[in-house]
Amino acid sequence: MSEAKTAAPKGSLNWKSWIQQGLAVGTLVLLFIFFSIMNPNFMQWSNISGILLATAGIGIMALGTTFVIATGGIDLSIGTGSTLAAVMTGVFAVNMGLPAWLGVLLGIASGALMGFINGFNVAFLRIPPFIATLAMMMVAQGLGLVLSGVAPIYFTEISWFSGIALGELIPGLPNGVLIMFVLAILAWVVLSRTKFGRIDLAIGSNEEATRLSGISTKRWTVLIYSVAGVFTAIAGIVMASRLSSAQPQMGVGLELQAIAAVIIGGTSLMGGRASIIGTVIGALIMSVLINGLRIMGVQSEWQFVASGVVIAIAVWFDSLRNRGSST
């Protein structure tokens, strides 16, 4: 056998993943060009930074969810969960009058707790992820309303709070966007360069095989959902910072957008395959699309239609790439 050769296409993985991101980037660039032609105002920096800022919330959620989807799971609780985390921050920092930084930390911790419960329910109680996180989605929505007293909690007293999203450590670039990019880099490193990321993908690829390799898949699953919860909470706080308030229904419905961003970016809902860069691009495609249609003055009802069609086409293009290899 020593002399048997295999036709292993070396390094094909990297090449493929580049193409993949290339195609998603391609869609993004096409959208940019199209909208710039349709309306020159589109290319103003204030609009671009507006798009980026609008992406931040969903983008950060989507980053966390990428880890969950990579395991073959799903997290429907990110939308209302982000709201609950923002409300919790408000409860701690405003209603209870704790130091604001502590409030923010506790808000993030509450996100981690939600994720922990999700993960526990999925891994140990064997509730399918869809149901476990749907249940959490409902619970978070309810608790967000209850704890906020069914009214926005305003952070206007905390002078720096709106700076979390709107300040500019890098002049011209809102901090919310900066946070998204920093988290994206972090998530990229974690997914592709750490044991956490490796096991994440291994679970999604074949959970049983991973378990038989001596890895406590259940505990890792809990950890993965908890990490996603942290991202969700940060997303909620960034969005709350933009609004200087925790709006108790802010995040409703965002989960589907965030999950769509992840899949547009090339992560497989079946698990085992994930791309952080793809997720960021996916989230950007969604925002650019919506913003561009708006700035073109397309009527709201047609915006739905156009978004749907463009998303389908973008992913279809992307699937063409896979034609050769699979089957």
Added chain:
Amino acid sequence: MSEAKTAAPKGSLNWKSWIQQGLAVGTLVLLFIFFSIMNPNFMQWSNISGILLATAGIGIMALGTTFVIATGGIDLSIGTGSTLAAVMTGVFAVNMGLPAWLGVLLGIASGALMGFINGFNVAFLRIPPFIATLAMMMVAQGLGLVLSGVAPIYFTEISWFSGIALGELIPGLPNGVLIMFVLAILAWVVLSRTKFGRIDLAIGSNEEATRLSGISTKRWTVLIYSVAGVFTAIAGIVMASRLSSAQPQMGVGLELQAIAAVIIGGTSLMGGRASIIGTVIGALIMSVLINGLRIMGVQSEWQFVASGVVIAIAVWFDSLRNRGSST
């Protein structure tokens, strides 16, 4: 070769599937008992038939979606798709003045068409079901608004239209409920007794193995999504009948409820395992829960929390049953 004997504990599978439905039924019965104790009015027939009628729309959608989920797919377009089908019925029967029965048929046909496009996108363009149907969800929402002129279309001119849901062929039982049960029986026969059902589950179990067994999985996938589209359209028409109008924003958000009903009923999102009776019970659990909480006068925000917790517990119970057999 003909009269082979096996020392098999025959029907062991059936026994299991009975337990499965037994558990879901158990949850349902528990809910019934609990709510009856909390408020005796819960058990009035008018309330029960109200619950059943409230289940009809989601229940019918969920029936169709069961076939899609059985393949390992998902259909997010059922909510807004049902609306679009209702709007189309209105466009044909009211705006264009076609005979009402033809309008209804064309409305159902438009549902089939949506399903066809979903299936085509999934099977032939290889767009992941989540994205293909999310795109359709957006397109349907937009088209529903556009075609209705962002205003309800009233069927009040068509005298029998409200009878579709509210008439009583069987005294005391609204037709909408009857339609749901008849469709459930039909779906049960189709899933468990026909080639269609067999292939549906085979695709969900292992699509490639099914394909290699000489089955044109792509065409069947298109057919399955189209059938789901028909159910979606019927659901839309039943709901429109209750309102005597097509409300262009009616179905938004119903998809998650319908999918949840399917999964609560024991159908696996991974595909290959499905239960029609389970789906009906799942849909009933959702409605009973919501109705019961309302009748108890639980505050809206706590209703979210309670629903989430109960759904999680119900599915957790259900998963206990699987403990022994897998691993």
Added chain:
Amino acid sequence: MTKPLLELTGISKSFPGVKALQGVEFTLNRGEVLVLVGENGAGKSTLMKILSGIYQRDEGTILVDGEQVEIPGPSAAQALGISIIHQEMNLMPDLTVAQNIFIGREPSVAGIIREGALNKQASELLTSLGINISAKTRVGDLTVAGQQMVEIAKALSYDSRVLIMDEPTSALTDNEVETLFELIESLREKGTGIVYISHRMEELKRLADRVVVLRDGEYIGQLDRDQIDVPTIIEMMVGRQINSEQRPEAKDFSQAETVLKVTGLSTKALLRDVGFELKKGEILGFAGLMGAGRTETARAVIGADSRTSGEIEVHGKRVRISQPADAVRSGIGYLSEDRKGVGLLLDQNVWQNTALASLNEFSVAGMMNDAKAKQVAESYVKDLRTKTPSVNQPVKLLSGGNQQKVVLAKWLVRDTDILIVDEPTRGIDVGAKEEIYRLLERLASEGKSIIVISSELPELLRIADRIVVMASGRITGELTNEDASQNRIMDYATKIAEEGELTL
């Protein structure tokens, strides 16, 4: 003498409806190769899964170095120095070879995996094992044989004291088998205890220090190295005698109708201008090394993969085949080599799997006649001696060999004129193998035409009327059974490799 490495006594294990093991015992010493044999479903894998912490025994004791131990999970087994090569692939298809081998044990600095070091480590391991697979290949892109080699490498990487190999060679061709045997030799010298499960009798003599026989979950007996005699073992296994040395009598097919003619078949990945003919009533063997392109040829013929060129004629008529359904309609069935991946509906039961390719036969106007399907499935269960509590048993709960029988039954029910069987006896015990050979022969004598792809040369010599040899995506030779011998086949199979044209 020191305590035995491993000592099992009175091990029992039941599953619902199945007594898989009853009071089984054996010992394993350092530096010993213990070969475990038994029919399909005898309980070999179950016993090994108990040892590696996947199942928990109902009764019995396990001693490691004379100390009683509990093995509650795979990591506990690893901690005890027990590692296993699973019968069924247990790999993460989306990860690379290196990532699979060292999952959870990656070299890292401050939590960051050193991917370079990881790949280097894996490459070194693979090289030292003589496995020629790139560490960076995605495992899902490997053939079954390649995946099996990765499994082997992974198990060996643990450097264990006890190594369990559950049918490691079932998907391998002779060259890889040879490498594996050399490895086993060196492990034996290092003092590793090895439990080796196989249905290939010729391997027993080569490897075994001792043979333990199981039948129907019970311990039947053991033979020491000098007592090993294949017919005796087979008799212990199946309770009767089997002669497996025969060859088919020479038949003349020159006058027979050509039922399948393939010309100029090429694919993007590998195949170059493959052409062959299959006669009515003929059994045509396909031989070749791992990755030679036999599976790919079959898949291209039935339209499972796309072709770049090539024509297919069935019964003298050109047919258009673009998907497997077309092939089946033209009367070509294909039994795939990867039963778990693409052969079976694992969650569904025996009769549902058996009926899958023949749904039209079991339905009238779209309504299924399940009773008929069950009845037919039952008759095949009996015919093929499939060990299953009933036809209602989910196939994932069957032993590997019995799963294979279910796949075979699926195509026998479909009854196509042309049947392509890819590694048909993979994991099947000697007794059943012989029955499958007879079955294929009977089908051929009834006028069916059969292509057998196999990596076991004795198997091809046993049943094929004619043998086509492939190497590197091309057909390099063709032999009638009379002219064929293992040596001549290997000559053709390595021909191109030696000429150095293989690089793609």
Added chain:
Amino acid sequence: SSNGGGEGDGEGTGEGGDISIALVSKGFQHQFWQSVKQGAEEEAEAQGVSITFDGPAAETQVDSQLQMLQTAIDNRPDAIGYAALDPKACIPLFEQAKAADIPVVQFDAACESDYGNYLAATDGVAAGAVAAEHMAEAIGGEGKVGIVGHSQINSTGVERRDGFVEYLEENFPDIEIVDIQYGDGDHLKSADIAKAMLSAHPDLAGLYGTNEGSAIGIVNAANELGLEQGKVAIVGFDSGSAQIEAIKNGDMLGAVTQDPKSIGKITVQSALALINGEEVEEFTDTGSFWYDAENIDSEEIQAMIYE
């Protein structure tokens, strides 16, 4: 037609000659917003200006609405009309509009910014009180009443509820509000809520729906349960053909309507005035009006209700 606002406007801004006004509303799918849009479009046509009309898909999407406002500012229209979903979150963007020298007119709900405090709106609390007054009268000042709200957060939902509740508490201590639940203005959900309330409280004397969907839901509930007309007094809000029909045939006692078309009209007028450097009024209450079977055909009401 509903096509008036859209396509032409993007170009309109580019040409320079035309005056363009961007309206950012709280929503667009409800009949109420469609009427505001219609009023604005009619006025725009009359005045020869172009408008765009945008709003989030749900009235919970504060973030999305701010994004729309941002887009509007970036497009540099001659004026902006804005209906604040949240009174505070909009403040920074109003600063931007100020810096860009774009006049802002507000409608329906105000932003707590110093800039642009010109408002055309309805006093929701007062409107709720009007509904309560007629409810009390219909049920004879005592009994159980339930509310099917359309939102527990949105200002219109909260005001219409609170106005109703407060009025009854102050003036009719014998009326008990037994339950308040929220149906998001969805007809079916509201119907199911109303049915549950009627089951839970068989002696319910009245039901109040805080917008069109809620009110129609209640009517449907009563019909589905086969309640005899008048057993439960149903008081609604807004209009729409189903509601008009229900009032005419006696299923519904009556409803409070606002004047959304005027809101749209006044918004455009104020915007034009600001563009021309004229003074405008700080606040215009477009009013709320009770209508029932008796006055529904009167001219004032006909001008205010919409099919």
